[in-house]
Amino acid sequence: MTPTITTSPRCHVALELSRSRWLVGALLPGRAKVALYTVLGGDAQGLLALLGRIEARASAEVGTRVPAVVCFEAGYDGFWLARLLRQHGVETHVLDAASFLVSRRGRRAKTDRLDVEAMALVLRAYLGGDRGVCRVVEVPTPEAEDAKRLSRERTQLVRERTRHVNRIRGLLTLHGIREVEGLHGGEWRAALGRLVTADGRPLGRFLCAELAREFERLHLVHEHVRQLDAERRAATVQPDAFPDAPKVRQLIRLAGIGEVGATVLVSEVFHRHFGNRKQLASYLGLAPSPYSSGDSAREQGISKAGNKPARTLLVELAWSWLRHQPASGLAAHETKNREPHEVPLGPEVVCVLRTYLEFYRPLLAAPGNKFLFPSGAGRKATNSLGTQISERVFQRTGITINAHLFRHFSAKLILEATPGGYGIVQDVLRHRDMATTRGHHADAEATAAARHYDGVVRQQRQRLRQGGQP
Template sequence: MITQGTSVGLDVHARSVVAHARDVSSGEVRRARLTPDYRSIVDWLLALTGPVEVCYEAGPTGFGLYRAIVAAGIGCTVAAPSKLQRPVGDRVKTDAKDAAHLEKLLRMGELVAVTVPDESTEAARDLVRARDDARGDLMRARHRLSKLLLRQGIVYFDGSAWTGKHEQWLRRQRFDSPALQATFDNDFDAVLTVTRRRDSLGEKITEMAADSAWTPVVTRLQCLRGISTLTAFGLAVEVGDWSRFTGASIGAYTGLVPSEYSSGQSRSQGPITKAGNAHVRRLLVEAAWHHRRTYRTPSAALRARWDVAGPVAKDRGHAGNKRLHQRWMTFDERRKHACVANIAVARELAGWCWSLAVLDN
């Protein structure tokens, strides 16, 4: 709880910031509507009775305001929106009321803070998410092109699609209608353009993974099957400080634990919560499918990654690979639905990733 100075709640939007400040000693309240310029916000805060404590909700405006406030020597908390206590039955929502509510929760010590990444980590996350966006754009561009051809009765059946051979087949397609040819050329060019963009971003991520602050963690994470350089780097920068968690709590952070409603003697579990970082959850779910394949002799690529990671990480990764494949075998024997089983394996995979990430070389 704040017992002296001034507590401030900020309701931050792209074009405006509403501030609600309370002098804890006198009870005096000051309100203001400020511009989103960091300098003007900091100047207004510095004019308040110190020490000043500020809070605002995490959102699309990022953490630039947090860094500007902290650089000015003012305490700041970025609150997790999903953990805010909301008044029951209150049907009036305004920026001023939101700012006042944040200030009250800050003063009472009832806020759950998010972990603010440093600027280099945030930049690396943006790079990883840019490639993920390009990946999604490529999928949509491919669908548009394939469905255009399907409407003309043209289907590729000579092997797997989106290979070099498939690309040469696409380049040979010609249409009598100028409009149809222009549409095909546009959609095909979109596929080629987005492919180059995705590959370029992948190369930049690979370069950073090989020589950056995240290289040790990336190297150790690759001791597990299904986790290559891009996946390992994505997990490393998205999670950031792995020491915040334990092997048990990392699953909840990724939203891979079952939801639950219990009352009295009844206990009901439902689908996974899907809370926390969605990008981390997707990476883990995709990697978990690789552990369904038989694990006997490690591949040459996996052995090469073990040599780089060292003997301790190698032994840990080998144990994790065996355990996760055994889990898949157990689920298959029980005839568990594959998607449900994969979520359970992904949850356990998160724990193995944590154990490797916090490993001391």
């Protein structure tokens, strides 16, 4: 519900919901103090009656009808109360509690009374046009909220299945048994009866009983997952059984997205409308979190303040795409800061690369292979190439090094040759901020500057000895 900015008097009501009681704070027109009331937890009819009395009191004081506008924090009570109040004609807003501005003192007071008073003031400011005081959560339809249960229940079942599998493997590993049969179906009872420990003893009676119970729970989870998958397939095919089922069928046509992923994306994301890409990134928790103060500027990563199931799935889809389709344009993530960059090569490096391309690379890859350093299977060499280089350096010199240390070593060589050449180092290493370059390589530059100063002093001494001017 989009609020309307109006100057007509309204009564701003905030609710602090808990299991035992609901604390109600009402800010009447022209009042500076929030009036507090208490309703038994879960008593929606009592709340409606209280709102009627508050509206009557405010209308009597103002002389005209004063409607009540209600807000409460999104939490464990869900959205049923917001739907109920709206059905009775009460304008209701569900607020994101994490968006409130709070005191940053080391110890701040935290009580239900303070919270409900602050929420009433926040609601008044928000309805007055200040959109920066909080964020309003969109209330989903009952059908859209119910559709999420398919994917979220399956996620819980998969986690439970993983716990049972790990428990069974852990119990058997204690006795030296590493191969387990029947984890994903089959005659697990017969396989359990054939197991013996690594030192040739039969399994203990109580251990066998515990393993049997774990297997029973595991296969019950397997059965629930199969039932849920069958229910999902039937719901996405039947008309009106699943909201936005055509969107699921469209997503399945994309390479890399299956039935489970398409159902999650539709139920968690594509059931609602987004005005622009910023709203979508904010909803998913993928919006950037920059930190810029004075001369310090850096990125703190994504906010992660959004829909976690959808964000997790999208990250997994992206990594799967890059893993199984390395030729995709998304492979630009391998460059520093995910930005393409061209660096001219010196004559020594060009000579080494020419020798490699002419004599060694034909032995590693078939004609037409596009990778500069292909693996044995003809694919792009990943960590194995860096490991081989590190092993060879250690065999020849006894020094342990990795690929990332070559970056710092190159910066050290540059600063030794040109003290103060942070701009060159920043361009070669592709740092976005000069402060990052200085913070990582200030020691190397200081050493080079001291060595350069010693050279200047030495030259001056030689000139003095030869009778020259300093």
